[in-house]
Amino acid sequence: MDERKVLLRMVQTLSTDLQNIQQRGAGYYSVSPFVERYNLLLEKAKQIFKEETILLSTFSPVGDISSVDPSDKMKVTQKVLIEIGQLIAYIESCLEG
Numbered sequence: 001m002d003e004r005k006v007l008l009r010m011v012q013t014l015s016t017d018l019q020n021i022q023q024r025g026a027g028y029y030s031v032s033p034f035v036e037r038y039n040l041l042l043e044k045a046k047q048i049f050k051e052e053t054i055l056l057s058t059f060s061p062v063g064d065i066s067s068v069d070p071s072d073k074m075k076v077t078q079k080v081l082i083e084i085g086q087l088i089a090y091i092e093s094c095l096e097g
Contacts, residue, residue, distance in 0.1 A: 003048050008091045011041055015084040022077060031077045035064045038080050038087075045087060052094055059087060 018034045039061040049056055062080050065072055 004091065004095055007041065007044060007048060008088065008095065011084060011088050011091065014038065014041065015081065015088065018081060031073050031080065032064050034080050035062050035076060038062055038084060042087065045091065049094055055090060059083065
């Protein structure tokens with residue numbers, strides 16, 4: 001089993017799941033599990049790709065917020081989506097190389 005390919009699939013699935021939740025209008029209510037999961041997958045990526053850390057060091061964990069304001073939570077949701085997209089691109093590039 002190639003952990004790099006499994007990681008890629010997991011990050012892609014996380015992205016799909018978050019987009020599905022967001023399209024249903026619930027993204028800002030349930031952002032915490034996605035933040036937590038993204039941060040765990042990012043840590044795993046840093047372990048797996050420790051040889052290629054120059055660009056990987058540009059990623060940082062996403063902080064969750066305690067605010068109940070939907071617009072604040074939506075900002076976190078958008079940040080997670082952007083970071084996930086970038087992490088997918090990074091992993092795909094590493095797998096090609």
